[in-house]
Each structure stands twice: as C-alpha cells, then as structure tokens.
Amino acid sequence: MEQHVGPRRPLLAVLGLTKHFAAVKANTEVSLEVWPGEVHALVGENGAGKSTLLKMIYGVYHPDAGQMIVEGTEAVIDSPAEARRLGIGMVFQDLRLVPALTVAENIALAIPTGVTLKLRALSQQIREASDKHGLSVDPNAKVGHLSIGERQRVEILKVLMTGAKLVILDEPTSVLAPQEVEALFSVVEHLRSQDFGILIVTHKLDEVRTIANTATVLRGGRTILENVKPSDYTNDELIEAMVGKSVSDLTRRASTVVTTDRAMALTMTGINAKGDQGNLALKGISLTIAPGELVGIAGVAGSGQRELCEVALGLRPPVTGEVTIVGKKIGNPRDALSAGAASIPEDPVADSIVGRLTVLHHMVLNGRRLPAGKVGIDWQTVKSTTDTNNDRLGLHIAATSRNVSELSGGNIQRVILTRELSLDAELVVAAYPSRGLDIANVRRTQEILLECRDKGAGVLMVSEDLDELMSIADRILVMHDGHISGEIINADFDRQRIGQLMIGGAA
C-alpha cells in the first residue's frame, strides 16, 4: 500500500470543524486526526456531537466552517459519494441496510456493476472479501433474517468492498451482545493490522481501553481531549472530560419492600408463545415478580427475551398460559396499561418514535389517559407535568418543542425513559434500558429503576450486560432457547455460572 512507501501522514485530519443547527451548537471548532493502522475512539456524552462530526466527515452534513484534509490534500466532502471516492466509509448508528433484500443485493447498491447486477459474480467477490477480512456472511441470506451483529458485518464488508481506507463506526457496540462485541473487535483488530484507519464511537470505557490506540473526547460540541492515548488517563479523568463531573459508582442495595398480602407485580404461568416466524419462541415459561423486586433477564440475544416482554405486556397473545399484573388477567395491551405497566421497548427508534412529532407529543404517545382541555388535549398540563418529571428523574431530556427526528440516539432513549419511568407503575418492563446512553445517564437510569423498585413496583429488566444486571438485580433469570435455564439470587451471582446457563449448559 501507498502508505508504506511515502512518508506517513494521517488518513484524515479535521481542523476546526463547526456545525450549528439553528440554536443547537452541535460542533464547534472540532479537530482530530486518524492515522493508518490506528483505532481512534470518539467518546462523549449523549448529544455531545459525535454523530454530527462523523456525518460531516462522510459528507451527509456540510460544515459551517473548518477544513478536512484527506491523505495530505484538502478535500471538500459534499456528499457520501465523494467521501467514498476519497476512501472513507461509514456504518451508521441506525444501520441502513434494506431488510427485504439479500446481502448481495444490499452490497450491489453500493458497488457499480453495470446494467445487470451480475449477482453470481458479486456473491463470489463477497465471499472472497469476507474470507480476507474474517467477516463471515452468506451473500444470499435475506438481511431481514440476520441478527444485528451479522448486519453490522454486512455493512462493514460493504464499506470495505467500496475501497474504504478509513472506516467510521458509529456506536457499533451499543446494540451488540458481549460475544458479538468480541467478534467485532477481532475484525477491527484485523483491519488495524492491515493499515486501515478506524474511527469508532462508544460509550464504554473498557471498550476504549480494549480496542483504541487514540481517543478524542467531545463535550457540548467542543473537543475536550484531542488525539490522546487512553492509557495516559484514568477512568475518572476520562469520565470527567466527558461529562464535566465525576460519576459515582452505583451502590448496590437490597429491596426493603414488604410484600406479604400484596398481589404479585407479574405472574406468568405455563406460557408458550410463537415468534414472528411462527416458531415456538417461549416454551413453558413460568415466573413471578413480587412488588419491590427487580428481576434481571440474562441471555444471548434472540433467546426469547423480546417475546417474553411482549407477552408480559399483552402485546403478543400466548398460545397457552396466563399472565397477570397485580392480580389482573392480561389479554391485550389495554389491560396491561390499566393494570399499571410501563414499558421501555427494545428498539425505541423503530417501535415508539414518530419522527415528525415533538418531544412533548411523545410524552402522551403511550395510550394512557390524557389531561383533557376544553377541546382535545390540555398541552399546558402535559408540558408542566413533563417538566416536573424531567426535574425529578434528572435524565435531562431535550427541549419539549423539538422534533424527535433531530435528536441524537441517546436523547431519544431518554425521552422514552422519562415518559415511562415517571409513571407510578406497578410493573416496569425495561428492555435494554441503558442502550445508547452515556455513562452518567446509564448510572442515573439504574438509580431510577431502583427507585421504582423501592416504591413497590416490580421490575423486569432485560440486558445483555451481565455487570449491569449483577449490580442492580435482586434475582437473575437466565434464558436459553425459549426456556428459563436457571435462576440465581443476588447473594450467589456468579458470572461463570450465568455464562454457562446462557449457552444452555447445566447449572
């Protein structure tokens, strides 16, 4: 490759990039460099401007001011096509593949092959490239049938096949299971050894330490630390750079709620339920959650967690079995709402977001009784309740008048969290509640879940992060292939054992 011959120079240097959206200063004079053979971590709290910076580098947004220098030459990147021509490829936070098309067809979108698609030749190329980079994918598989981790591999492969030397990954790990993160990192490691440059966003410091040689910290749209070596800083120093203050560790505490003579927050008895493909996704599940108990659900993604949450909330009718919430039988979503269930869905952007509506609209978008005005909804009351709840929960949601479609990934999650967790719920079903959140907000969300529990709600929390579950759950149920393969109470938490149960091994 060229870099070996000539003098070494950065694949990309950005200097003083600025981008303001009306009143929102998303980026102000941001600078960083990415070198060949370097993994550069871009970190910062939700709304710090990371995605905005990446989109400017990829030509989606155009900077108000500043320079971009690609391999020593100043470049005006006015479109993604131009970015690709310059050897820059990007995998978006929300993947942009077309689920109804095959892997090969999706890749064909990015690669010119003439009038016909020549799918057979392309499939061959895909296989070769996937062997070369250790990204196993089946060119003929439909993308809609792939797991998130596999889809990410397809995106990365696509980017590599279009000739990218700089690969940009926006929060690739926040949607992945731990094993998938490992697989992704081995790909990244391989790319680094091949002298590719990688610019990666993550919220997890241990990931920064595992994978990155260099880090840049953004806060409020400005570079706080620029091209530094992560190993030169302690975790506390990095966190302080990210959020401007230190974040205390969560103190684990046991539940003190007295549960005798109260109905169970949730019971599920003998539940069999079908998945979307008509397969049996839940096989004979029985569980109970007491009021004032936080139960964690661990398991490899796709073991039935999603179906479990949906059945609990009346969203998916089980084939057999019965669900009750505080003693009331649940047959449909209305029943669950009126029994006092709150829900944080697995993928808020897909499941509960209507892009053109504002944050305030979303506050009432959950099918519960609305404060009525003379005609229609009393927005004044909605606004003041929202403000009160926002102050109380402290997740600092964006201004209520903003359109949700322009919020950053983590800020969307916080809108949903604030709406659902401010209810005095009897049961909270939280699927991956801290997905996409920055460190301070992850901590705050965990605190809130504990507060819900302490006020007497039963909490069902699905997560793939064992550390998170072990730090707040009173009890962990492990799911494997639609069954509950084991149950462990707080005092006996043991990573090894949970891991074993997750892959179906005997306890």
Next chain:
Amino acid sequence: MSLIVDVLSGGVRGGTSIMYGALGETVSERAGVINLGTEGSMLMGALGGYIVCVETGSPWLGALAGALAGAALSLLHAYLVVWRGASQFASGLTLLFLALGLTSLFGATYVGKPVDGFSRWDVPLLSDIPVIGTVLFQQDPLVYLSFAVVPFIWWLLFKTRAGLLIRTAGERSESLTVHGYSVKAVRAGAVTAGGFLAGIGGAHLSIAYANAWFENMVSGRGFIAVALVIFAVWSPIRVMGGAYLFGMALALGSALQARGYNVNQFALDAIPFVLTLAVLALLGKKTVSSSPAELKKVFENAPPT
C-alpha cells in the same frame, strides 16, 4: 369440453388487458407508490390507441400511442405525489376522474367508428396443439407480447440495477439516498413506466379485444388490476396467473350466453368484483405483511395533528 376451452381462451384474451395494468401497478408499488389512477391510464391508453389506430391504420402505432397516453397520466401522478407530496390516494382517484372526463370528451366522435385493430394470428405449429394451442397460441399479437413482457418485468425487477433501485425505493428509501441516488427520480420513473404498461393494457382492450371505443370502456378493470397486485404479492409471474383467472371470470358469462343459457347480465358483470372481494377477504392481512415496507407507511403514516 369446448366450454372449458372457450373460457380458458377467453380468459387469456380478456385477462391480458388486466395483466398489463397489474404489471404496471406492480412496478409502481414496488417503488413505494400506489397508483389508483391505473384505471385512468388504461382509459387514456384505450382511447389514445383507438384514435391513432383509426387515423393511421396501424395497430402497432396505436398500441404505442396508448402506452404513451397512459404514461402521460401517470407522469402527472408522479409529479403530484413524488414532487408535490400529495396524497397518493387523492391524486390517483382524481386523475382517474380526469381521464374519464377527457376520454369522454375527446372520444365522443370516435364512438362507433370502425377500426382495423389487431387481428388473431395463429402461431404456426404451436397453435395446433390441442387445448393449449387454442388457449395460448390462437390470440392477438399483444397477448404474445405479454408472454415476453412478464419475464422481462421479472428480470428488470430482480436482475438489473434499475430493478434494485426500484425495490429499494419501495423498501427503504433512505438507503437510496445514502448511496447517492434520488428517490424521487426512481419513483417517478417507476410510476411512469407503470402507466406506460397500463396504457398498453387499455389499447389492448380497444384495438384487440373489443375493437371498439365507448365511454368508460375499462369499467373497473384498472381497479381489479390494483387488487390483483396485492394478492399476487407484488410478483409479475403471479400477476399473470391472477389476470388469467379474472379473465376467465369475465369470459364465463359470455361463453354461457353464447350457449343459450339465460344468465343475468348484471350478475355476470359482478363476477370479477365478487371474486376480487372474496380473494381480498381470504388473504386479508397475510399479504400485507409481505408488502413493500414503504407502501405500508403510505397507509400508516397519519399526518401529525
């Protein structure tokens, strides 16, 4: 036996106009645009084809003119929904009534005029095969053309770049944008091409099937075509089968009447629509789940209040 052959052969003949309309709608919906104006494009095609055929004496020029007339109306639909963001339903229906008015107005003087349209041409050898030969190979040239158009549309949709872009526009349009394509251009192209095909369907009706022009002669075939696309699950091959089925429903009545059975004309005319309703009721939600994703949005995206 001869009744069956008559119904089958009449089904192919009568189903062909519906098939062209439905193929056009398939292309359009695959790109994420519903065109209820298909009926209108067929009307424009029927009259356009008729006029040119009468004036030039060439049915092929007539078919081309019909196609262009159908495309012109769809281009208007494309302009309204793709560039102006109008409601797909409102635009399609309005254009249908526009076409109805225009064709009644300009077609008035052509009602009853003799035309020398496509005539039956038996394919040598093949037409001698019993049953199959009669059904498939004793037909008019536009029927034979459709035998090539169906696989061509399939190839276009699934094997070419243009088809990939059309399907992406219908499944996840932002993926097109990311790759530097214009969603609007792709959709407009697909809708217009759809109108072109529907126009041929209309011309088939006036200068091959009926050899006549009269007001509102498409009489609902365009709507059957739209319904057909849904239960053919947006597949050109199934569109072909479905269209013949409807053609047979239409042919059954005339075959019975020709044999002296006394069947109520209105009941006969209702058969294809009853069939449509029955199939829609049977399939219900099933097909909707496999519809192009952007098409679902057309139904689900209620405007914000």
